[in-house]
Amino acid sequence: xxxxxxxxxxxxxxxxxxxxxxxxxGVSPDMSFLEMMDMLNDQIIRDGGDPVAFDHDCREGICGMxxxxxxxxxxxxxxxxxxxxxxxxxxxxxxxxxxxxWRASAFPVVKDLAVDxxxxxxxxxxxxxxxxxxxxETLDANAIxxxxxxxxxxxxxxxxxxxxxxxxxxxxxxxxxxxxAKVSQFALLPQGQPERASRVKRMVxxxxxxxxxxxxxTGACAVECPKGIDLSNIARMNRDFxxxxxxxx
Amino acid sequence: xxxxxxxxxxxxKKYLMxxxxxxxxxxxxxxxxxxxxxxxQGAEGQQAFNEYAEFMTTFPLVKLLSYLTYACVLFHIVDxxxxxxxxxxxxxxxxxxEKGSANxxxxxxxxxxxxxxxxxxxxxxxxxxxxxMHFGEMxxxxxxxxxxxxxxAFFSPENSLGxxxxxxxxxxxMALAFHxxxxxxxxxxSLGLRHPKYTPAIEKTGYLFGIGVPLLFAIxxxxxxxxxx
Numbered sequence: 001x002x003x004x005x006x007x008x009x010x011x012x013x014x015x016x017x018x019x020x021x022x023x024x025x026g027v028s029p030d031m032s033f034l035e036m037m038d039m040l041n042d043q044i045i046r047d048g049g050d051p052v053a054f055d056h057d058c059r060e061g062i063c064g065m066x067x068x069x070x071x072x073x074x075x076x077x078x079x080x081x082x083x084x085x086x087x088x089x090x091x092x093x094x095x096x097x098x099x100x101x102w103r104a105s106a107f108p109v110v111k112d113l114a115v116d117x118x119x120x121x122x123x124x125x126x127x128x129x130x131x132x133x134x135x136x137e138t139l140d141a142n143a144i145x146x147x148x149x150x151x152x153x154x155x156x157x158x159x160x161x162x163x164x165x166x167x168x169x170x171x172x173x174x175x176x177x178x179x180x181a182k183v184s185q186f187a188l189l190p191q192g193q194p195e196r197a198s199r200v201k202r203m204v205x206x207x208x209x210x211x212x213x214x215x216x217x218t219g220a221c222a223v224e225c226p227k228g229i230d231l232s233n234i235a236r237m238n239r240d241f242x243x244x245x246x247x248x249x
Numbered sequence: 250x251x252x253x254x255x256x257x258x259x260x261x262k263k264y265l266m267x268x269x270x271x272x273x274x275x276x277x278x279x280x281x282x283x284x285x286x287x288x289x290q291g292a293e294g295q296q297a298f299n300e301y302a303e304f305m306t307t308f309p310l311v312k313l314l315s316y317l318t319y320a321c322v323l324f325h326i327v328d329x330x331x332x333x334x335x336x337x338x339x340x341x342x343x344x345x346x347e348k349g350s351a352n353x354x355x356x357x358x359x360x361x362x363x364x365x366x367x368x369x370x371x372x373x374x375x376x377x378x379x380x381x382m383h384f385g386e387m388x389x390x391x392x393x394x395x396x397x398x399x400x401x402a403f404f405s406p407e408n409s410l411g412x413x414x415x416x417x418x419x420x421x422x423m424a425l426a427f428h429x430x431x432x433x434x435x436x437x438x439s440l441g442l443r444h445p446k447y448t449p450a451i452e453k454t455g456y457l458f459g460i461g462v463p464l465l466f467a468i469x470x471x472x473x474x475x476x477x478x
Contacts, residue, residue: 006345019345072348098346105341171349171358172336204260213339214259214332216360217435218353232443239441241260 001027001088004096005040007052010109017109019098029089033076034059034066036088054113059084061226064161067168068113069100074165074224082163082226102164104173106210119210120162120178127202128182130191144190154188157181159227166221166229172213177221179207180237181229187240197244204241262332267436269325274433276318277462287400287469290476295390295397302396306382326368333361356427357435363428370421377403377414404473415470422467429459 002025010017024040031039034056041051057065066083070076076086091097099113107115132138146154158181166177183200186192192199215234222231283305286298305311349358356363378400381387387394404418405411433455437443442451 008345069344069347072344072346073351077351100344100346103340103342103344105339169352171340171353173339174336204258208257208259211339213336214263215439216332216336216357217431217438218357220349220352223352231438232445235438235441235443237441238260238263238439241258242264242441245258245261 001025001029001091001093001095003027003036003091003094006096006098007040007112008100009052009112010101011050012111013108027088029087031088032059032084033068033070033086033088034084052113053111055115056084061085062161064163067102067115067117067164069102069168071098074102074168075163075226079223080226080228082161085226102168104164104167104212106173106175106212107164107167115164117162117164119212120164120175122210123175123179123203123206124162124182126206127195127199128186130186130195132191141191146189150188154185157184157188157229157233160185160225160229161227163226165224165226167212169220169224170213170215171218171220172216174215174221175207175210175212176215176234176237177225177229177231179203180233183237183240184233187236196240197247200237200240201244201248204237259335262328263439265324265328266332267439269321269328270432271436272321273318273325274429274436274458276314276321277466281462281465284466284469287397287473295395298397298400299390299393299395302382303393322371326364329361329364354431356431360428360431363424366421366424367428370417370424373417374421401473401477404470405477406474407477411474415474418470419467422463425466426459426463429463430456431459433458 002023005022005024006019007022008017009020022040022044024036024043027036027039034054037052037054044051055065055067057063059066061082061084064082066075068075068083070083070086075081075083077090078086101107101109101113102115102117104115106119107117110116160178160181162178164178167173167175170176183203186199187196217231217234219231222229283298283301286294286301288294289297305315378396381399382394382396387396388398389395390398402408403411404415408414434448434452437448437451437455
């Protein structure tokens with residue numbers, strides 16, 4: 001396949017950045033999108049240029065590192081896939097592909113297509129955990145009975161890999177799907193109950209502090225989410241936050 | 250526990266948006282019920298409509314509700330503007346290529362635009378009828394302010410701008426329809442009222458409400474115009 005790539009180039013956080021066009025040829029339809037990007041970088045290095053910076057790690061759809069806004073959609077045109085799981089057979093020979101970084105004030109561009117997603121880490125640090133005494137008397141999690149439907153729903157929420165596609169897809173750059181998944185995975189389990197109220201308040205406050213936008217319920221996040229995180233998590237968080245705010249002193 | 254109060258939170262702004270929006274939905278039902286009397290033709294319809302208008306502007310409980318409605322309109326608009334500004338700030342640099350239609354409905358992505366159209370309509374609408382009824386010079390009929398004649402004259406072929414008024418009205422109702430189709434079910438979601446058993450019914454109701462109410466509103470001026478041809 002022969003393709004034309006329009007790639008966002010930005011030499012550091014302070015640089016203004018611009019789109020640059022690269023023709024690539026000999027792309028195999030069996031390549032993953034990231035392998036195609038490797039090929040592009042090989043070509044750029046051979047030509048003496050600066051390779052395109054992009055995030056990636058496991059390349060099997062579980063780490064949440066790969067990002068990229070491809071042809072107007074987070075992780076490209078596929079559904080339920082990360083960029084590393086997107087294959088070039090999703091495109092046609094001669095296609096022109098626009099590749100941009102996630103766009104959000106809370107996700108500043110580090111370089112080219114790589115953005116700083118540590119805002120997510122700070123949200124987790126603010127309350128995305130349970131406090132357990134690990135002095136040696138720790139109760140085995142399996143010893144606590146959990147009804148199967150709740151366990152399944154908590155697991156579904158916990159499959160969020162924190163890639164940020166929800167923020168990138170949302171027209172308001174809102175992080176509600178991410179935060180609500182992280183709130184829900186504990187809110188649905190008995191272990192999450194003691195800190196349930198303080199957790200949702202802290203995490204929402206941190207989300208606001210990071211400068212993410214508001215949810216206008218367009219549902220774009222859930223459509224683009226590689227893990228299929230459901231909008232019901234957002235409703236649960238809205239409910240829990242209201243309850244926690246009403247109860248607090 | 251938390252430094253930020255409820256009111257400072259982004260979610261509180263969404264709760265306010267949802268509560269005011271859903272309250273305004275109930276207002277629409279009341280308003281529509283009154284307007285439907287315009288289908289009654291002749292002296293009987295005139296009497297019924299004028300009595301209704303008199304009731305709506307003088308009955309104490311209705312007056313109280315009307316102040317609540319004004320407040321809701323105001324808060325809904327101000328809150329909407331505040332949220333929009335914050336949301337714009339959250340993405341200072343936009344995408345070169347963004348395929349919004351791939352993952353969200355047009356209405357859900359354009360609530361601000363739709364709301365602005367409705368707000369502009371509201372100003373003109375209140376100036377034409379509400380202001381006249383409350384503070385303006387009104388013709389009288391049987392001891393009542395004759396709003397019926399004012400409405401008919403406004404949506405009349407005799408009025409040089411009658412056709413513009415009808416078209417403007419219909420257009421505004423279309424904007425309202427799109428606004429409601431997204432807004433109704435969105436309000437429930439913002440308040441956290443989502444349940445696998447009830448949400449499908451809420452969504453269906455929102456769809457029927459969002460199409461049905463504006464449609465009935467829009468038919469009235471068209472009906473009045475045609476019957477006066």
